[in-house]
Amino acid sequence: MMDWTTSHYRYLARQLSRHTLLYTEMVTTGALIHGDTARFLRHDPTEYPLALQLGGSNPQELAHCANLAEQYGFDEVNLNVGCPSDRVQNNMIGACLMAHPDKVAEGVQAMIAATSLPVTVKHRIGIDGRESWDDLCEFIEKVSEAGCRTFIVHARIAVLEGLSPKENRDIPPLKYDWVYRLKARYPHLEIIINGGIKTFAECREHLEHTDGVMLGREAYHNPWLLAGVDTEFFGRPMPISSRHDALRAVLPFIQSELDRGVYLSHISRHLMGLFHGQPGGRQFRRYISENAHKPGSGIEVIEQAMAKVPEPAGATIVPA
Ligand SMILES: Cc1cc2nc3c(=O)[nH]c(=O)nc-3n(C[C@H](O)[C@H](O)[C@H](O)COP(=O)(O)O)c2cc1C
Numbered sequence: 001m002m003d004w005t006t007s008h009y010r011y012l013a014r015q016l017s018r019h020t021l022l023y024t025e026m027v028t029t030g031a032l033i034h035g036d037t038a039r040f041l042r043h044d045p046t047e048y049p050l051a052l053q054l055g056g057s058n059p060q061e062l063a064h065c066a067n068l069a070e071q072y073g074f075d076e077v078n079l080n081v082g083c084p085s086d087r088v089q090n091n092m093i094g095a096c097l098m099a100h101p102d103k104v105a106e107g108v109q110a111m112i113a114a115t116s117l118p119v120t121v122k123h124r125i126g127i128d129g130r131e132s133w134d135d136l137c138e139f140i141e142k143v144s145e146a147g148c149r150t151f152i153v154h155a156r157i158a159v160l161e162g163l164s165p166k167e168n169r170d171i172p173p174l175k176y177d178w179v180y181r182l183k184a185r186y187p188h189l190e191i192i193i194n195g196g197i198k199t200f201a202e203c204r205e206h207l208e209h210t211d212g213v214m215l216g217r218e219a220y221h222n223p224w225l226l227a228g229v230d231t232e233f234f235g236r237p238m239p240i241s242s243r244h245d246a247l248r249a250v251l252p253f254i255q256s257e258l259d260r261g262v263y264l265s266h267i268s269r270h271l272m273g274l275f276h277g278q279p280g281g282r283q284f285r286r287y288i289s290e291n292a293h294k295p296g297s298g299i300e301v302i303e304q305a306m307a308k309v310p311e312p313a314g315a316t317i318v319p320a
Pocket residue numbers: 001002003004025026053080082083122154169194195196197214215216217218
């Protein structure tokens with residue numbers, strides 16, 4: 001998620017779950033090819049398994065960037081066919097490509113030829129003007145014939161004329177049944193469902209009909225949810241026993257980022273959700289908001305903010 005799933009968020013998320021697949025923000029092929037490639041692809045090996053999400057449609061450029069993903073150590077390369085912003089529509093990036101399944105297929109084929117990484121596609125169930133079941137099936141068929149096996153489906157259409165990107169994440173109704181139907185119709189494909197999912201109970205229900213679940217906003221605003229994923233869905237031990245321990249595990253990384261000149265406030269804003277709903281959580285967030293931006297602020301701001309939250313004595317907290 002743009003501006004949200006930065007390396008700093010992902011480092012925290014990885015303390016909470018070892019097995020959840022994490023995704024980068026979308027990076028456009030143009031930025032990677034003409035910009036500071038190393039900066040855009042920067043991540044910590046701790047973050048694996050990690051997918052790089054690309055935005056673009058030019059097959060040569062997508063191929064080049066898929067190859068870069070492999071060189072930089074990512075585990076998967078994903079193509080964004082879901083982002084509705086005007087800026088990306090003008091460059092034939094994101095959800096507008098739902099109207100051009102041949103173009104997406106060509107891009108995917110070029111990516112697959114350029115890397116041995118899995119190439120996956122994240123998309124909508126349609127866009128305004130191309131929102132029928134047959135349109136969606138045509139998209140899936142063309143893109144899967146090009147070699148894509150995994151589709152991450154945001155279960156609502158994107159309205160490109162008239163809704164903002166934010167509205168496009170809430171207003172078009174969720175149609176989970178369409179995603180279930182895709183899995184039923186194309187059982188050989190891996191179909192991952194996304195959109196409005198918040199609880200493990202909802203995840204379990206979706207997993208009855210699909211191969212996987214992607215959480216966006218809830219995983220960001222309430223990252224502690226991730227602390228239950230390894231036990232609940234992977235049958236593995238919980239990697240961390242408290243929110244405080246998770247934050248302590250991030251401190252050395254924060255210090256190394258500060259040492260290379262990153263501002264504390266650029267890091268700390270991605271930690272704000274950790275004590276979501278906890279006594280003292282508000283004071284934690286307030287202390288960070290009031291202090292992290294001050295010149296010279298360092299790790300002590302995080303430690304002092306953490307001290308505002310009572311620490312449970314030796315108890316393992318079970319995520320909600
Ligand atoms: C701030 C923000 C940025 C996002 N950026 C991206 C992005 O870069 N690529 C992408 O595929 N989806 C992006 N999304 C959409 C989410 O991945 C997801 O599809 C959408 O929020 C619905 O899922 P959710 O209800 O679990 O959040 C973004 C969402 C938000 C809130």
